[in-house]
Amino acid sequence: MEALTRIAHASIRVAADLTPAEAKANAAAQMAGLAYGLAAIGPGIGIGMIFGKAIEAMARQPESAGMVRTTMFLGVAFTEALALIGFVAFILLKFA
Amino acid sequence: MFLNHIAVILGEGSGRGFSFPPINTILRWRDVVPGINKVVIIAILSAVIGTALFLVAAMKDARKAPKGSRNLAEIIVEFIEKNIIMETMGKDGMGWTPFLLTMFVFIYLCNLPGIIPFIQMPATARMGVPAFMALLVWVVFNATGIKHQGLFGYFKNVLFPPGVPKALYILVTPIELISTLVVRPFSLAVRLFANMLAGHLLLVIFALLTQALIQAQTQKFFLMPIGVLPFALLIFLTGFEILVAFLQAYIFTVLTAVYIGGATHPEH
DSSP, X not given: OHHHHHHHHHHSXXXXXXXXXXXXXXXXXXXXXXXXXXXXXXXXHHHHHHHHHHHHHHHHOGGGHXXXXXXXXXXHHHHHHHHHHHHHHHHHHHHO | OHHHHHHHHTOTTSSOSOOOOOHHHHHOOOOSBTTBOHHHHHHHHHHHHHHHHHHHHHTSOTTSOOOTHHHHHHHHHHHIIIIIXXXXXXGGGGGGHHHHHHHHHHHHHHHGGGTSTTTOOOGGGSTHHXXXXXXXXXXXXXXXXXXXXXXXXXXXXXXXXXXXXXGGHHHHHHHHHHIIIIIHHHHHHHHHHXXXXXXXXXXXXHHHHHHHHHTOTTOOTTHHHHHHHHHHHHHHHHHHHHHHHHHHHHHXXXXXXXXXXXXXXXXX
16 A cells, blocks of 8 residues: 555655646646547548558459559558647647 | 555656656757757768769669669669659659659668667658758749749649639638648658657667666566567567658658649649
């Protein structure tokens, strides 16, 4: 039990102990994780769909595989950008 | 008992254990000469190495069977022509081979130091290089469009895409304006930068975790075997970063080719 309290003290200190700047940094760190998590949902689903459809297309028409692959990477690049902007938001919240 | 050890690993306010360093110690390097730091040196070196490779290859006798550096150079040129230009611009885009080749080789060589031991810093993980490349691409594809369709024709095609009902232009024109002139260069730069920065941070995190577990000052013997796990992941991620370095250079070049191709031949 004593060990648990020590862990709690090590990771999150009691709110009363925090100066305003520390409280702000804490909130920013938690929101940073949340921001990246939310930003990853949509692109995750989107990239899954793109790859799935591309594999379907390549299986149906193997001779068009080259064209499908290029277009697939294009689509992935556009979709992935959203997740990466979320990652940049994470970096800015956490470190800036 | 076990929880006590976890509390020790977590640091508990003492200087020991795992703590992530501030981001500037990972990304900001001291100037060797005023204005020139590690990232600048890497960028200059990759430009020099890329140029040297193709100059050496070009000086060899073209009639003999290619080998060595010429073989490598021919593979890269063929890759650009076959997999990037033919797939996106078609045969009349072949004139763009030198530009796209330079871009691809430079970005790839800038990405690669991220996994080379003792260097381990991709030059593209600082915003400067990707931002400049994206601005260059922005200028080039807009200039190509203006050259091929005229100033008025290019902006008419960009802002008022044909085949859209007249009433929808209220909605479509602002979207097209922002997506072509603002979002394109922004997403090009951010994609390259964020991918390389994320890879760099991942490698740093797992290297630090390995060190913290193996060299823990508590010297708990059971921590050392656990330290093998992040080390294995570190090796795997290093291999993965080679793939990412190539993929990002490829995607940047393909998107450049698509933008230039779209500016040369408007959709009717």
